[in-house]
Amino acid sequence: MRNLTVSLGERSYPIHIGPGILNRGSTLLSHIDSNQVMVVTNDKVAPLYLDKLTPLLEGKLVDSLILPDGEQHKTMESAMLVFDALLARKFNRNAHLIALGGGVIGDLTGFAAACYQRGVPFVQIPTTLLAQVDSSVGGKTAVNHPRGKNMIGAFHQPKCVIADLSTLDTLDDRELSAGLAEVVKYGLIRDESFFLWLEEHMEALLRRDPEALGYAIERSCVNKAEVVAADERESGERATLNLGHTFGHAIETGLGYGEILHGEAVAIGICQAADLSRRQGWLGNEDVERIASLLRRARLPTVPPAKLGTEDFLRHMAVDKKNLEGRIRLILLERIGKACLPMGVDVGLLRATLDEYGRA
Amino acid sequence: MRNLTVSLGERSYPIHIGPGILNRGSTLLSHIDSNQVMVVTNDKVAPLYLDKLTPLLEGKLVDSLILPDGEQHKTMESAMLVFDALLARKFNRNAHLIALGGGVIGDLTGFAAACYQRGVPFVQIPTTLLAQVDSSVGGKTAVNHPRGKNMIGAFHQPKCVIADLSTLDTLDDRELSAGLAEVVKYGLIRDESFFLWLEEHMEALLRRDPEALGYAIERSCVNKAEVVAADERESGERATLNLGHTFGHAIETGLGYGEILHGEAVAIGICQAADLSRRQGWLGNEDVERIASLLRRARLPTVPPAKLGTEDFLRHMAVDKKNLEGRIRLILLERIGKACLPMGVDVGLLRATLDEYGRA
Numbered sequence: 001m002r003n004l005t006v007s008l009g010e011r012s013y014p015i016h017i018g019p020g021i022l023n024r025g026s027t028l029l030s031h032i033d034s035n036q037v038m039v040v041t042n043d044k045v046a047p048l049y050l051d052k053l054t055p056l057l058e059g060k061l062v063d064s065l066i067l068p069d070g071e072q073h074k075t076m077e078s079a080m081l082v083f084d085a086l087l088a089r090k091f092n093r094n095a096h097l098i099a100l101g102g103g104v105i106g107d108l109t110g111f112a113a114a115c116y117q118r119g120v121p122f123v124q125i126p127t128t129l130l131a132q133v134d135s136s137v138g139g140k141t142a143v144n145h146p147r148g149k150n151m152i153g154a155f156h157q158p159k160c161v162i163a164d165l166s167t168l169d170t171l172d173d174r175e176l177s178a179g180l181a182e183v184v185k186y187g188l189i190r191d192e193s194f195f196l197w198l199e200e201h202m203e204a205l206l207r208r209d210p211e212a213l214g215y216a217i218e219r220s221c222v223n224k225a226e227v228v229a230a231d232e233r234e235s236g237e238r239a240t241l242n243l244g245h246t247f248g249h250a251i252e253t254g255l256g257y258g259e260i261l262h263g264e265a266v267a268i269g270i271c272q273a274a275d276l277s278r279r280q281g282w283l284g285n286e287d288v289e290r291i292a293s294l295l296r297r298a299r300l301p302t303v304p305p306a307k308l309g310t311e312d313f314l315r316h317m318a319v320d321k322k323n324l325e326g327r328i329r330l331i332l333l334e335r336i337g338k339a340c341l342p343m344g345v346d347v348g349l350l351r352a353t354l355d356e357y358g359r360a
Numbered sequence: 361m362r363n364l365t366v367s368l369g370e371r372s373y374p375i376h377i378g379p380g381i382l383n384r385g386s387t388l389l390s391h392i393d394s395n396q397v398m399v400v401t402n403d404k405v406a407p408l409y410l411d412k413l414t415p416l417l418e419g420k421l422v423d424s425l426i427l428p429d430g431e432q433h434k435t436m437e438s439a440m441l442v443f444d445a446l447l448a449r450k451f452n453r454n455a456h457l458i459a460l461g462g463g464v465i466g467d468l469t470g471f472a473a474a475c476y477q478r479g480v481p482f483v484q485i486p487t488t489l490l491a492q493v494d495s496s497v498g499g500k501t502a503v504n505h506p507r508g509k510n511m512i513g514a515f516h517q518p519k520c521v522i523a524d525l526s527t528l529d530t531l532d533d534r535e536l537s538a539g540l541a542e543v544v545k546y547g548l549i550r551d552e553s554f555f556l557w558l559e560e561h562m563e564a565l566l567r568r569d570p571e572a573l574g575y576a577i578e579r580s581c582v583n584k585a586e587v588v589a590a591d592e593r594e595s596g597e598r599a600t601l602n603l604g605h606t607f608g609h610a611i612e613t614g615l616g617y618g619e620i621l622h623g624e625a626v627a628i629g630i631c632q633a634a635d636l637s638r639r640q641g642w643l644g645n646e647d648v649e650r651i652a653s654l655l656r657r658a659r660l661p662t663v664p665p666a667k668l669g670t671e672d673f674l675r676h677m678a679v680d681k682k683n684l685e686g687r688i689r690l691i692l693l694e695r696i697g698k699a700c701l702p703m704g705v706d707v708g709l710l711r712a713t714l715d716e717y718g719r720a
Contacts, residue, residue, distance in 0.1 A: 080436060087507040090678055115475070118502065118513040119593075142478065147447040153478040154514060233479075318450055 002218045006137060007229040008157060015137060015161040015221050019210055022125065022164040025056030031123055031160040036095035038086055039064040040109040045101045045127050048170055053100060063089050072258040074104045074144050076152060082112035093117040102128035103135035103262060110141030114156035124158040127167040129179025130263050133220035136161045138228040149249045155233055165213055173299065178263025180205060180298040183216050185270060186223040188291065189240045192337025194219050202297045240339035243331045244269030250316035254308045267300035276353040277332040287336055303357055310354040362578045366497060367589040368517060375497060375521040375581050379570055382485065382524040385416030391483055391520040396455035398446055399424040400469040405461045405487050408530055413460060423449050432618035434464045434504050436512060442472035453477040462488035463495035463622060470501030474516035484518040487527040489539025490623050493580035496521045498588040504617060509609045515593055525573055533659065538623025540565060540658040543576050545630060546583040548651065549600045552697025554579050562657045600699035603691045604629030610676035614668045627660035636713040637692040647696055663717055670714035
């Protein structure tokens with residue numbers, strides 16, 4: 001088992017990574033200090049893992065809430081279902097929540113935990129690659145609003161993250177690829193040698209080689225943990241984790257939730273951010289192509305759906321959280337392995353990128 | 361102008377108390393670092409003060425949301441209206457919210473500010489006595505759930521509190537009295553000499569003598585600020601601020617929101633807590649009568665509505681946030697001027713108190 005720590009003073013917590021670690025109940029139990037446990041999961045994950053999880057909590061008052069699968073259910077209405085379930089059981093402010101599922105379940109459960117009785121502890125058990133390398137780590141929780149993704153949320157750190165590699169065996173190929181978009185992102189924003197490693201090991205990752213997956217997840221989490229420890233509430237460096245996300249959120253919002261996976265939208269957004277970085281004079285043509293090539297090898301889309309034009313992007317990007325007083329701020333790349341956050345992006349260059357991708 | 365500080369490190373903030381201070385825009389403006397301001401208020405307060413407030417923010421993009429008045433509107437649905445308004449204006453994560461109103465508006469606006477884009481700053485402008493002495497200070501924000509009051513919320517400190525005594529001129533007598541319940545509470549839990557002062561000055565407060573009101577508000581805020589500074593997230597001493605509130609919440613929940621004012625329910629709850637403290641052997645009969653007498657002089661109810669019996673109380677108290685693993689924890693009084701939080705209250709004694717008050 002690989003173990004690392006997200007260092008946040010009193011709010012520090014461990015990440016455990018390994019195959020089959022969920023079957024060892026002691027890892028989980030050591031982080032549950034309550035007799036009341038509510039497992040929140042979805043109808044895709046529950047049949048696979050819920051019956052394995054609950055016996056590990058024997059002796060405790062355990063209830064579960066099974067939500068429909070999909071980003072379109074990451075809503076306040078779903079969060080209200082969690083509150084309803086907690087209150088129906090009269091769970092108190094020492095109750096623990098467990099998020100068993102992918103990023104949607106993790107973000108939603110974390111948000112519910114942040115708000116229930118002004119905050120109860122929760123544990124992340126991410127069952128998708130994307131959640132294991134990104135959304136389960138760092139304490140960002142949220143639900144979506146019809147006008148924008150993650151617009152309602154909280155910073156609320158989990159008590160621990162348990163990433164059982166065995167849960168990836170049941171992940172479909174498309175979701176595995178979606179997770180790889182975020183893995184590639186870490187290489188791009190701050191870890192050039194990891195990017196090189198990914199160029200050499202993409203096929204091993206796609207065939208789910210356990211050693212390669214374990215290494216990629218650990219290295220992604222190490223990168224994320226360092227960034228979060230340095231800037232928990234995203235006043236600076238943490239924003240670089242959003243490489244490709246402003247474009248990506250516009251794609252998700254423009255298509256409506258559920259049409260495209262988050263990681264797929266991020267892959268396209270990374271390509272657009274790379275193209276814009278080229279127009280700023282920072283990346284060369286060969287860098288942009290190298291990035292797109294690696295993402296294609298991960299079986300990810302690299303151009304937006306034809307139905308989204310430049311004006312659609314501009315409209316949806318204008319409400320993104322990363323905008324300061326009307327100007328558009330975007331995470332770009334100075335080079336492969338180093339992200340930057342310029343104070344304001346030239347809208348002409350941005351339009352050129354969007355037009356280029358609109359013709360694709 | 362009286363000024364004091366809630367000392368919470370990086371999250372410290374000032375409380376300004378005085379007559380007419382809202383007309384001096386400089387006090388407010390010095391705390392608004394954004395060009396985007398959303399004022400949240402209700403249909404009772406808006407006609408009185410909204411048109412005075414907005415000119416003070418000249419040059420900024422100011423919008424307002426006017427909600428219906430009343431505790432029954434302190435809901436997630438109302439919070440969603442705030443999010444809708446913020447997103448309709450494309451307000452970003454630097455936007456500031458202003459809560460202009462009583463405790464309901466303050467709690468709701470604070471909760472919306474805590475969650476909007478994972479947290480934006482907000483300013484409290486409390487316009488009721490209850491909000492000025494209690495709910496606007498300390499960062500507890502929340503909305504109600506049909507199964508319990510304040511069950512969904514966050515700790516989110518304001519940037520400042522501006523308590524303009526002139527706004528109390530338009531407060532109706534019933535709401536003034538409701539605020540006095542919380543004022544009396546501070547004397548009871550930690551400030552015996554303030555309790556004595558209140559016994560001497562209750563009539564001055566009721567006739568809204570500005571000097572007496574200013575002093576009572578300042579002394580209440582000093583007490584609250586000290587408690588909050590010592591225990592921001594209510595792991596210990598802060599719970600004593602809930603004297604009478606577990607009973608009070610049961611009354612509010614049992615009657616349905618909007619039937620009784622929060623302060624009125626707290627006044628009844630304080631009497632019940634005093635009675636239970638007597639049964640524990642801590643207060644004498646004369647103490648209990650002295651407390652009830654002061655509350656009656658403040659024109660507050662001291663016995664619960666006849667329709668709520670012992671079983672209603674027990675049912676509603678069981679989901680209160682202050683319960684630990686099924687036992688009922690209640691704030692009681694060791695003496696006038698000193699609260700305590702016994703580990704578990706004897707349910708027999710609690711029933712005796714509830715039965716006594718049920719017969720009243």
